[in-house]
Amino acid sequence: xxxxxxxxxxxxxxxxxxxxxxxxxALAGGQTLIPVLKLRLNRPAIVVDxxxxxxxxxxxxxxxxxxxxxxxxxxVAASLDVQRAFPALACLAAGIGDIQVRNRGTLGGSLANxxxxxxxxxxALASDATIRTNKRAIAAGDFxxxxxxTALEPDEIITEVAFQAPQRAAYTKFxxxxxxxxxxxxxxxxxxxxxxxxxxxxxxxxxxxxxxxEQALERAxxxxxxxGISTPADDLNSDIHGSAEYRGHLIGVIAKRAVAAS
Amino acid sequence: MPQVSLTVNGKRExxxxxxxxxxxxxxxxxxxxxxxxxxxxTSQCGACVVLVDGQSAKSCTMLALQADGASITTVEGLAxxxxxxxPMQAMFREHHALQCGFCTPGMVMSAIDLVQSHxxxxxxxxxxxxxxxxxxxxxxxxNIVKAIAAAQKLMHHQQQAQAxx
Numbered sequence: 001x002x003x004x005x006x007x008x009x010x011x012x013x014x015x016x017x018x019x020x021x022x023x024x025x026a027l028a029g030g031q032t033l034i035p036v037l038k039l040r041l042n043r044p045a046i047v048v049d050x051x052x053x054x055x056x057x058x059x060x061x062x063x064x065x066x067x068x069x070x071x072x073x074x075x076v077a078a079s080l081d082v083q084r085a086f087p088a089l090a091c092l093a094a095g096i097g098d099i100q101v102r103n104r105g106t107l108g109g110s111l112a113n114x115x116x117x118x119x120x121x122x123x124a125l126a127s128d129a130t131i132r133t134n135k136r137a138i139a140a141g142d143f144x145x146x147x148x149x150t151a152l153e154p155d156e157i158i159t160e161v162a163f164q165a166p167q168r169a170a171y172t173k174f175x176x177x178x179x180x181x182x183x184x185x186x187x188x189x190x191x192x193x194x195x196x197x198x199x200x201x202x203x204x205x206x207x208x209x210x211x212x213x214e215q216a217l218e219r220a221x222x223x224x225x226x227x228g229i230s231t232p233a234d235d236l237n238s239d240i241h242g243s244a245e246y247r248g249h250l251i252g253v254i255a256k257r258a259v260a261a262s
Numbered sequence: 263m264p265q266v267s268l269t270v271n272g273k274r275e276x277x278x279x280x281x282x283x284x285x286x287x288x289x290x291x292x293x294x295x296x297x298x299x300x301x302x303x304t305s306q307c308g309a310c311v312v313l314v315d316g317q318s319a320k321s322c323t324m325l326a327l328q329a330d331g332a333s334i335t336t337v338e339g340l341a342x343x344x345x346x347x348x349p350m351q352a353m354f355r356e357h358h359a360l361q362c363g364f365c366t367p368g369m370v371m372s373a374i375d376l377v378q379s380h381x382x383x384x385x386x387x388x389x390x391x392x393x394x395x396x397x398x399x400x401x402x403x404x405n406i407v408k409a410i411a412a413a414q415k416l417m418h419h420q421q422q423a424q425a426x427x
Contacts, residue, residue, distance in 0.1 A: 001282040002282065003280050003281055003282045004281045004282060005281055006264060006281040006325065006327045008327070008330070027325075027328075030323060030324060030325065030328065031305065031323060034284075034305075034323045034324070034325065035304060035305055035323065037282070038303070038304075047281060047325075049325075049327070049328060051328065074317070097395070098308075098394040098395025099318060099372065099375070099376070099392060099394070099395055100305075100308065100311055100318050100319050100320045100372070100395045101305065101320070101323075101395065103314075103317045103318060103319055104319055104320075104323070104324065180394070
């Protein structure tokens with residue numbers, strides 16, 4: 001790892017100011033950033049630790065679950081409020097990485113990184129989440145913009161995320177047997193906005209909504225509704241773990257399992 | 263050089279580090295606590311697990327500076343001053359839960375967090391699932407699981423006895 005300066009601001013304004021400098025990088029739980037720095041894939045001049053900003057916490061109001069950006073996966077998974085209001089969200093958080101990763105990794109860090117195999121982008125997209133920053137509120141549909149790319153500006157910090165708890169929902173993933181990352185993860189949700197199906201792990205451009213599945217599930221919320229609907233392989237990942245066609249097939253299988261589990 | 267102040271195994275320490283110094287480097291190289299191991303250095307194997315404010319964390323995936331103000335427990339901090347082993351260490355010995363021993367410190371620290379965060383008790387399946395972040399290359403998992411199952415009884419008993427006092 002190359003060396004860098006480190007700062008841990010105590011206020012959002014100071015953090016935004018620090019991130020405005022040249023080659024600054026925000027650090028939340030560090031479960032992705034630190035491995036990336038070890039591989040020298042990134043060389044920041046300064047790392048801005050967001051842990052001192054008090055952005056951690058969970059609020060449930062009506063059907064909205066609002067979670068602070070630096071809330072850890074372990075905290076979300078263990079929260080009785082989240083388990084009651086939006087069980088599929090608690091379940092998704094409980095399945096990220098391993099216990100040690102969940103103890104350090106954060107919601108905001110996962111969304112800002114937008115890893116194509118990350119779990120949180122799927123629930124954000126499928127539950128019409130609003131991502132609030134120091135500048136604005138961004139709808140999840142506008143937030144994810146491709147591999148490791150989001151609508152965030154360099155000096156923009158996620159402060160909290162508001163999820164709309166659906167009436168029915170579930171997240172199912174097919175893990176790579178070695179890395180345990182999702183080769184395909186599907187979040188299905190049926191809520192006030194209608195049906196949402198978000199797919200992670202498979203898309204060349206990261207998380208995406210499966211509109212053909214959504215239309216079929218609007219007609220009838222049952223696994224059989226997805227029979228005969230194929231997923232074109234054109235925009236899917238192909239790598240040593242599986243071809244695009246394989247992933248396309250897997251999306252249908254996993255989506256059915258998710259609907260059955262909801 | 264930046265300084266980090268933290269408590270390690272009950273002792274206050276203030277150490278000069280670089281921005282890039284990892285917590286595990288601070289523990290091993292600056293404080294000489296080589297019980298915490300570096301296996302994969304890629305957050306997968308769990309040989310470097312320590313407790314940070316009571317929660318298990320991979321110390322190879324944490325900057326030393328992130329631990330400023332925190333209380334760290336390493337495997338060296340578990341036994342009593344007179345050498346009496348922590349129940350988890352005692353049960354690892356009792357059930358021969360190690361072969362080469364490389365993964366043992368991380369296994370022990372993860373297991374302690376696992377037991378402490380489940381006061382209601384753990385099933386064998388939960389113990390196995392809870393060790394997802396720790397790899398044993400000797401594949402000695404069976405006795406590790408047995409040791410944790412035995413230790414959880416001792417730890418919960420000890421906790422109840424302490425609460426009664």
